[in-house]
Amino acid sequence: MSISRREFLGTTALGATAGPLLAAKGDKAAMPSRVLGKTGARVSILAFGSGSRFLKYDDGQAVEALTRALDGGVTYVDTADDYGKDHRSEMLVGKALKGRRQGIFLATKLSDRDGAKSRRIVEESLKALQVDQVDLVHIHSLVSMDDLAKIEAKGGVLEQLQKIKDEKLTRFIGITSHADPEALKAALERHDFDVTQMALNAGQVNMMSGKGGMVPNEAMKTSFQQLALPVANRKKMGVVAMKVMAQDALIGQTSPDKLMQYSLSLPVTAVVIGMPKFEHIDENVKQAKAFRPMTHTEMKQLAVPLSERNKQALDRLFADHVDA
Numbered sequence: 001m002s003i004s005r006r007e008f009l010g011t012t013a014l015g016a017t018a019g020p021l022l023a024a025k026g027d028k029a030a031m032p033s034r035v036l037g038k039t040g041a042r043v044s045i046l047a048f049g050s051g052s053r054f055l056k057y058d059d060g061q062a063v064e065a066l067t068r069a070l071d072g073g074v075t076y077v078d079t080a081d082d083y084g085k086d087h088r089s090e091m092l093v094g095k096a097l098k099g100r101r102q103g104i105f106l107a108t109k110l111s112d113r114d115g116a117k118s119r120r121i122v123e124e125s126l127k128a129l130q131v132d133q134v135d136l137v138h139i140h141s142l143v144s145m146d147d148l149a150k151i152e153a154k155g156g157v158l159e160q161l162q163k164i165k166d167e168k169l170t171r172f173i174g175i176t177s178h179a180d181p182e183a184l185k186a187a188l189e190r191h192d193f194d195v196t197q198m199a200l201n202a203g204q205v206n207m208m209s210g211k212g213g214m215v216p217n218e219a220m221k222t223s224f225q226q227l228a229l230p231v232a233n234r235k236k237m238g239v240v241a242m243k244v245m246a247q248d249a250l251i252g253q254t255s256p257d258k259l260m261q262y263s264l265s266l267p268v269t270a271v272v273i274g275m276p277k278f279e280h281i282d283e284n285v286k287q288a289k290a291f292r293p294m295t296h297t298e299m300k301q302l303a304v305p306l307s308e309r310n311k312q313a314l315d316r317l318f319a320d321h322v323d324a
Helices: 005-012 059-071 085-097 115-129 145-152 157-166 181-190 229-234 256-264 278-289 296-320
Strands: 033-035 042-044 046-049 076-078 105-110 134-139 170-177 195-199 207-210 213-216 238-242 270-274
Touching: 042 046, 046 059, 046 278, 059 085, 059 278, 076 270, 085 105, 085 115, 105 115, 115 134, 115 157, 134 157, 134 195, 145 157, 145 181, 157 170, 170 181, 170 238, 181 195, 181 229, 195 229, 229 238, 256 270, 256 278, 256 296
Parallel strands: 046 076, 046 270, 076 105, 105 134, 134 170, 170 195, 195 238, 238 270
Antiparallel strands: 033 042, 207 213
């Protein structure tokens, strides 16, 4: 499936779906924030990713890294039960958030597809994070329609997460995907998730240059931007963009700040980025604070050549990528 130029422009319009940018009045250095869809929560446009990049730090440095991001104005923290052995990422996040949980939106993910195990795993996550409740539990890394069928099965993880939400172990439920836009589109259409997280970057747009500007590229598999994102926007779900730098595959072809700017110019709430060096944290915080939306023309000028060179390879990369 591909889309028209008008539909592409619709997905790039920064409007009410994403929520208006907000900085503290009179404070030019404040971190902009947006409302996370129908959750009503207001969060920073830069989210801290606590996955493989975070786990490159030793334990002390990891706590210091997250503390540095929080001090810079980041209020959305993203982790998962399988980031590191025995909930290591969640334990490090818990240490960093101890005493400063107020005002932080805390999201984790449930990786196992066995509904019978889900409550125990979520309880282990809460213990590691040193909290009684998280703000959001995502179903982690939807990879196919067959995978969606497992998630939706009677007694499966989705049904169990609804019970966990009713018991107030989490405020909201979401789902993530970087592998299959068709499957995520189906999941979002069938279920009223509060939030979704998907791969959204300037190198995976299903368009190419042609006479009259952007035209559909039938040779390319469709993208999350053009297939799943409009569904999430229509249903007023909070949207978090991930893989904005395509696991660094796009670095060198354009600058990291342009890649962040592109994804934040889509109708999303925030971008989640892994930052394995302190200087990455400082630079990304700086760029988030200075963010201005790209124009449609600027977005096309960046996305068309990057997608023509990279999309098929990136689709293959993320189809097999283990997000852990």
